Amino acid sequence: MSIKKILKDVFYSFYWLIFVLVFLDQLTKGIALKHLADNRIVHIIGDFLTLKLERNTGAAFSILQGNMVFLAILSAVAGAAMIAYRIYARKRLDLAQKIIFAIIIAGTFGNFIDRAFYSLITGEEGVVDFISFTFGTWSFPTFNVAxxxxxxxxxxxxxxIYIEDKIARNKRDVPLIIEGDVKETVVSEESVNEKDINEVKEDEVERK
Incomplete structure (x- = not known):
């Protein structure tokens, strides 16, 4: 196998995208820890989009607060299961599915790293969140790249899934439509032939 073929297979597997996104997630969290300490708030678009450091001991968007161990185990199991399925179904997955699986796996392991190791490294528990949206009196839960x-x-x-299901249904409906058209055409031709035969018989009767 040539190097070109190997590189092509690696690129279209999109496993590398997992590492890129996890690295981006951890990089942005590291920057947030360094530059958003002491309750500092950076206004990107007024009060609508701000950067502020928060520790989340729950799941995405602050769900299930205070369940760090459970969520760490859940993240590890979910991530491992998705990777196993991704490897098992690698020949059946199309390009879009490979990209989507890579993005989801990256998000799972990005927050798993925080839950499993950040308390050991920084001495503080919780996933690092720093992106915040506020519209009037309504604030969206702070989140991160993962x-x-x-x-x-x-x-x-x-x-x-919705698009692929719709395409599959359309493909199943096409033969039925064609079959219906063919049957209708055959019936029409038979009707015409019967009409011609009847007209010929009537002419013969009149001649007699």
Missing amino acids: DMCLTLGVIAYVVL
Whole structure:
């Protein structure tokens, strides 16, 4: 196998995308820890989009607060299961599915690293969140790059399933339509032939 073929297979497997997104997630969290300490708030778009450091001991968007150990185990199991399925079904997955799985896996392991190791490294528990949206009196739960990967990946997967199911249904309906048209055409031709035969018989009767 040539090097070109190996590189092509590696690229289209999109395993590398997992590492890129996990690295981006951890890099942005590291920057947040360094530059957003002491309750510092950075306004990107007024009060609508701000950066502020928060520790989340729950799941994405602050769900299930205070369940760090459970969520760490859940993240590890879910991530391992997705990787196992990704490897098992590698020949059946199309390009879009490979990309989506890579994004979801990256999001899972990005937050797993925080839950499993950050307390050992920084002495503080909790996933590092730092992106915040506020509209008037309403504030969206603070999140991070891993949360974005998980959310967008799941939404994209649901949309993809819907589109693929719709395409499959359309393909199943096409033969029925064609078959119906053929039957209708055959019936029409038979009706015309019967009409011609009847007209010929009537002419013969009149001649007699």
